[in-house]
Amino acid sequence: METEKLFEITAYTENQVGLLSAIAGIFTRRSLNIEKLLVYPSRIAGVHKFKILTRAEESQIRAVVLQIEKKVDVIKSYYEIDNERSCREIDDVREFLEKRENDNK
């Protein structure tokens, strides 16, 4: 059994109406939670960049990245395991929420 890790997916895209929901739909189908989403112009003129943080098994992330790249208006998509620092941040939030849950009981 693979373990879930936090991944950072990037996608470089054309600026087309509806692409955000097209990409979000790929996560919805697999019930993957998007932990963080940034969309902004990349350093290449006319090319937009998506940055998506999500927690999943690597095999699933690989399939997701290929399905993102399959969209006609997506230029390239990549993934990497998110750096330690933001892992800790998110773990901190999770611990905090778990503590709040327990306090609430």
Add this chain to the structure above:
Amino acid sequence: MGKMMTGSEALWCSLMAEQVKTVFGYPGGQIMPVYDTYCRFEKDIRHILVRHEQGAIHAAQGFARASGFPGVVLVTSGPGATNVVTGVADAMIDSTPVVVVAGQVPSHLLGTDAFQEIDLIGMTTPISKWSYQIRRPEDVAWAVSRAFYIARTGRPGPVVLDFTKDAQTGVVDFAPQPCRFIRSYVPDPEIPEESLQQAARMIDEAQKPFVVYGQGILLSGAEKELAAFLEKGAIPAGSTLLGLGALDSDNPHLKGMLGMHGNLAPNVMTQNCDLLIAVGMRFDDRVTGKLATYARQARIIHIDIDASEIGKLVPVDLGIVGDAKQALARLTELIAPRSNREWQMESILCTAVEKHQVIDPEIHPEEGQINPGEVVARVADHCKGQALVVTDVGQNQMLAARYSRFAQSRSFITSGGLGTMGFGLPAAIGAKIGAPDRTVVAFLGDGGLQMTFQELGTIMQEGTGVKIVLLNNNWLGNVRMWQELFFEERYSCTRMVNPDFSLIARAYGIPCRHVESREELAEAIEQMFAEEGPFLLDVHVREESMVFPMIPPGKSVDEIMLNNKDWFSYGD
């Protein structure tokens, strides 16, 4: 400079620039400007008026799969558009090139819940290859050519154009804008020579290679390349449901159909091979059965034009992203010739067991009611592989796949991935229009026919010569079969009280014959094909009919039921 015209005229001119000769459609409020200008183009483009928009898109799918040319659908906004959604999803999962043009409310009303407004882009984004809203007449030429380019290249699929009414009526200086390139989209990925050489080495090293192929062979036109590859390497092969017809049914390397109701040999060989070579197929769960045990003993090569299919379900040793025709042609050059392989003989036992235990009792019964598979076999006897077979979904589909014979490509059209009941009749109409010189036979069940049988009106109006074979058992047979096998014979809501289909056929002016006895079956089939135009052959078949062999859901592909109680065992 081009020519001044409205967006509606620009649409027809853009369709003509794409060599469109046929459109399947249904008018309505928000597409009326387009219909209003049609009279000026009717010499060049034939409009087929269907009876329901779902019929339009399934007909367009049948047209595309019979002809290889994108099917075109023209509908209005709101309900017209939502009625094509099932077909868009069907075309997506079955890689069918279709271009849907739907009317939309004027752009100043978008987002206001205007009459017959729906968010068609939002609805179709997850189920189409591309969807785009045309809001200005200036965008028509660009959007239409891009739509056709995307629909037919790479892994084909449906494209949806949502055409606002003001863009239809606005004026534009029109010139065609052919699309041959989209920088973010690579429809013809180059195959690294290195990976083909590695594949050839793996094939040469293998003792028991086995090819599983799908519709990718038809879509890339690789039928000859596949046959040559199998011949040179003496490699046995199995076809998916949608791959049927890519090889002649008589090809000695073809061991039959894969999957849940496929033949024993290819399913068993999947579990005994040492190298599985998958070409233009996507490892659907109806093909693989239980994934955890699927071909685990074998190394796996997967060739597909869609990179996202490689490794999606089955981990592969070598993935090759590219066109099946190119890949197979080069692989054939690279592999060592083999005169024969003992491994080919492993199919003999399976084929013999299946013939004795399943096929003969189904298609050559000695007594009792007519079996549905027997009807398919008698039609196949008559057509000798030349018919283009269209099916609905369910037992009729599996039996048509199992007992039809194919002597040419593009001879089998069915709703594979989505399993859309009601697909068969309109798809057969589209297939006949897309391939008018071919004999088109539609095998339908009484359930599926009643989902879209308003399209008999289209047959009447267009004089479409479709031969409809109704396998009528007064049940939703496939669900009834599952209830018998897996739900302890609780036949919940599957019994059908049916109309007199011959009266319905007569109302539409379609010749019909009702058959109940085996003695008159062959002669009735002769009569059906002797008639010039459409014909409905209503065959009363055995009510409790089953389809075997069957790999029950969740089982490995070599755990196969031969009938209600016996399982296939390779050791016997």
